[in-house]
Amino acid sequence: MKSDAILTDLYELTMAAGYFEHGIQPRATFELFIRSLPPQRGFALACGLESALDFLENLRFTEAEIGFLRRLPAFQNISAAFFESLGQLRFTGDVMAVPEGTVVFAREPLLEITGPIAEAQIVETYLLSVVNFETLVATKAARVVRAAGGKDVFEFGTRRAQGPEAGVRAARAAYVGGCAATSNVLAGSLYGVPLAGTAAHSWTQAFSSERESFEALLDSFPNTGILLLDTYDPLNAAAIVGRLKRKVPGVRLDSGDLASESRSVRQILDRAGHAETRIVASGDLNEYRVRDLVAAGAPIDAFGVGTELATSKDAPALSVVYKLVEMEGNGKVEFKAKLSPHKAYPPGRKQVFRICGNGDYERDVIGLARESYPGAIPLLQPAMRHGQRLGRRPTLQEIQGRAAESLSHLPPEYQSLELAAHYPVEESRMLRELTDEVRESVLRKEP
Amino acid sequence: MKSDAILTDLYELTMAAGYFEHGIQPRATFELFIRSLPPQRGFALACGLESALDFLENLRFTEAEIGFLRRLPAFQNISAAFFESLGQLRFTGDVMAVPEGTVVFAREPLLEITGPIAEAQIVETYLLSVVNFETLVATKAARVVRAAGGKDVFEFGTRRAQGPEAGVRAARAAYVGGCAATSNVLAGSLYGVPLAGTAAHSWTQAFSSERESFEALLDSFPNTGILLLDTYDPLNAAAIVGRLKRKVPGVRLDSGDLASESRSVRQILDRAGHAETRIVASGDLNEYRVRDLVAAGAPIDAFGVGTELATSKDAPALSVVYKLVEMEGNGKVEFKAKLSPHKAYPPGRKQVFRICGNGDYERDVIGLARESYPGAIPLLQPAMRHGQRLGRRPTLQEIQGRAAESLSHLPPEYQSLELAAHYPVEESRMLRELTDEVRESVLRKEP
Numbered sequence: 007m008k009s010d011a012i013l014t015d016l017y018e019l020t021m022a023a024g025y026f027e028h029g030i031q032p033r034a035t036f037e038l039f040i041r042s043l044p045p046q047r048g049f050a051l052a053c054g055l056e057s058a059l060d061f062l063e064n065l066r067f068t069e070a071e072i073g074f075l076r077r078l079p080a081f082q083n084i085s086a087a088f089f090e091s092l093g094q095l096r097f098t099g100d101v102m103a104v105p106e107g108t109v110v111f112a113r114e115p116l117l118e119i120t121g122p123i124a125e126a127q128i129v130e131t132y133l134l135s136v137v138n139f140e141t142l143v144a145t146k147a148a149r150v151v152r153a154a155g156g157k158d159v160f161e162f163g164t165r166r167a168q169g170p171e172a173g174v175r176a177a178r179a180a181y182v183g184g185c186a187a188t189s190n191v192l193a194g195s196l197y198g199v200p201l202a203g204t205a206a207h208s209w210t211q212a213f214s215s216e217r218e219s220f221e222a223l224l225d226s227f228p229n230t231g232i233l234l235l236d237t238y239d240p241l242n243a244a245a246i247v248g249r250l251k252r253k254v255p256g257v258r259l260d261s262g263d264l265a266s267e268s269r270s271v272r273q274i275l276d277r278a279g280h281a282e283t284r285i286v287a288s289g290d291l292n293e294y295r296v297r298d299l300v301a302a303g304a305p306i307d308a309f310g311v312g313t314e315l316a317t318s319k320d321a322p323a324l325s326v327v328y329k330l331v332e333m334e335g336n337g338k339v340e341f342k343a344k345l346s347p348h349k350a351y352p353p354g355r356k357q358v359f360r361i362c363g364n365g366d367y368e369r370d371v372i373g374l375a376r377e378s379y380p381g382a383i384p385l386l387q388p389a390m391r392h393g394q395r396l397g398r399r400p401t402l403q404e405i406q407g408r409a410a411e412s413l414s415h416l417p418p419e420y421q422s423l424e425l426a427a428h429y430p431v432e433e434s435r436m437l438r439e440l441t442d443e444v445r446e447s448v449l450r451k452e453p
Numbered sequence: 454m455k456s457d458a459i460l461t462d463l464y465e466l467t468m469a470a471g472y473f474e475h476g477i478q479p480r481a482t483f484e485l486f487i488r489s490l491p492p493q494r495g496f497a498l499a500c501g502l503e504s505a506l507d508f509l510e511n512l513r514f515t516e517a518e519i520g521f522l523r524r525l526p527a528f529q530n531i532s533a534a535f536f537e538s539l540g541q542l543r544f545t546g547d548v549m550a551v552p553e554g555t556v557v558f559a560r561e562p563l564l565e566i567t568g569p570i571a572e573a574q575i576v577e578t579y580l581l582s583v584v585n586f587e588t589l590v591a592t593k594a595a596r597v598v599r600a601a602g603g604k605d606v607f608e609f610g611t612r613r614a615q616g617p618e619a620g621v622r623a624a625r626a627a628y629v630g631g632c633a634a635t636s637n638v639l640a641g642s643l644y645g646v647p648l649a650g651t652a653a654h655s656w657t658q659a660f661s662s663e664r665e666s667f668e669a670l671l672d673s674f675p676n677t678g679i680l681l682l683d684t685y686d687p688l689n690a691a692a693i694v695g696r697l698k699r700k701v702p703g704v705r706l707d708s709g710d711l712a713s714e715s716r717s718v719r720q721i722l723d724r725a726g727h728a729e730t731r732i733v734a735s736g737d738l739n740e741y742r743v744r745d746l747v748a749a750g751a752p753i754d755a756f757g758v759g760t761e762l763a764t765s766k767d768a769p770a771l772s773v774v775y776k777l778v779e780m781e782g783n784g785k786v787e788f789k790a791k792l793s794p795h796k797a798y799p800p801g802r803k804q805v806f807r808i809c810g811n812g813d814y815e816r817d818v819i820g821l822a823r824e825s826y827p828g829a830i831p832l833l834q835p836a837m838r839h840g841q842r843l844g845r846r847p848t849l850q851e852i853q854g855r856a857a858e859s860l861s862h863l864p865p866e867y868q869s870l871e872l873a874a875h876y877p878v879e880e881s882r883m884l885r886e887l888t889d890e891v892r893e894s895v896l897r898k899e900p
Contacts, residue, residue: 016650134612165581171618189462203463208777322769330655
């Protein structure tokens, strides 16, 4: 998968061709937002902006890609001039965006793209996909980390991710959401996510006894080795660990009743003088099971969470959409809105105004960009101008810090695992009035 | 994401280092299987083998990757010789595999890797991830396609996939499962999946009237243009289409009550002389909604299925695992088994024997590779020897054909959307006896 330019839906390219053929080249503004949050989610943690900006900065079509498109039956009536223009196409537009690690809600624009309509259209599919998935996992991670109540959470999900590349994206997003580390080495290398790992059952099996396998692991990894206890019988394995006359950094339980087994293992280790040995638990964990283990007082020091985190298993997609809200041509601005009954979205370039009281988030108002709410935090910030990134790229640690900060201002009732209350988000009067105007003008034209 | 070698879990590399440091370099056999099928699935359609073989053929660590690993704290006690060996590492092993597009069940090995233990270990994470996700989507697609009862199904999910790369993988796997086309252009270019597309709401909005937008689309795409009806009001839009004095290849409905709206639209189009115009329906479809629309006799010619298909939303991961079953060193074979209570898996190299009656699949027997069941189909076939692919690469069309053929032999009770019966899969007596022997020998060593 070498190219990202044609990693898009066919209709983005047919529309771009159609605009070109009809000389329709206005500047257009599209907004990307989550239509509604999954039933189990009280908030989302914005993520995916850096992937989106990287994509926009590098957008270009190779000769081979253009050759492939030319030969598609759909394009048989399209002029050579269009394909020549594709070879020159770069993203030259502007981007407003909610920074990664910000708490957001449904219908709030997370990304706003303004540029020549063909450029802004072609990028739709890729932008939706990265914001969808990375926001999904960052949000899920925030839930799991909160449930862990201060214990470390390690992201272990690549093997069950929706493809290995999704594993890399999940590892980064999970760190944004508050995870301490990932097992995904490429994510460590690309993004600086701290790495964590233990050993598999095959390690134990490769030796002629468990004791031998444990000694061997600690010989090679004296400061980081974590011994897996459940290849045969966990308590028997814990007794073998207890008899080791050396430092044992940690042990891992991967099956069975984690609450009772962690207690038995802790007791065996403590009696054997291994009070410093950490217990890591894994095996089909999610935020609910982690919460229950913490509530039960299970002596677990870190949770390894895989499948449920890397796929956001209970809600594996967000209803992200990308809608045209404004067009500017011949010096005049036209407001655009989608008005179909269940999928309507207001017109015009917007801003999200976050209103706080005593330092806590109280409510958000989605208004027009030109409105102002003194004292409110405007969430959308300039991220790119004329195709160039603005400001320096934040470190992943900074983004994780921003997420922790943002979550600390969100009252707990919106963060509970069983959703208790909906955070108030309203539309400004000016926005509602503009929506009505656009609706009336469409009805006049399409009676 | 340029490299795939370090797209793995840290523990694969620490174990490889540990094996190296202890001079443990036997040939090992690992088997990859699905521990149990999701509750809603009566079968799985194997997919991901081509991705797995591509990965194995190209496995190598770059200098930069090795440099990154060397600097990790976990590796501080590992010798320089190990890192030098990593630079030379290629996959030199053998692969047995169930061909893509074969119906398979839980606990049946889909892939069997035999090679030097470090090589076979390092590849675990990537192989699990590709087989997991591609099998998941091929299976979901087979369900949707069956529900569509002969109508075309288009895969439209990239925008909601778990990252854009997952969208590409999903597009290919959905085609294997029987979809007619995808919207993902890169999947068309890389794998030859047929492409389909329509237009977005923004196309309609970019023009000053719906009529004008429809005419413009058909000017550029006279043979393939599909007009989107629900930007404002679908029936009004259908009436506008009815008045067009030209060929209209298709229209699309993307919201509302698709059964009743498709009927009204069909009537409007037929009365206007557009009987040839196809109706495409989309909008949060899955196999159940498609089945209900077909059962209601909705005049829909093709279904566009996105999010639910590309993420296998109701079951977004398979419980794929990769287990050591055999080790061979100093001329003798040792059988290995995982024996932990809920996650046990039998030892030894296996074969899946599919027993048929009157051309239909009747039951499968998981036995040892050296067993034979005359007349049964052995599912695992040689796919790679000494790191080299065997035979030619099948075309995607051939794989899709194999899937259709395999599904045609699976009795309908195992394919119903509401799972009615479990296909019988048993373990052979020899396999059960070997499991008991290995269990007893472990118990003798670890009392």
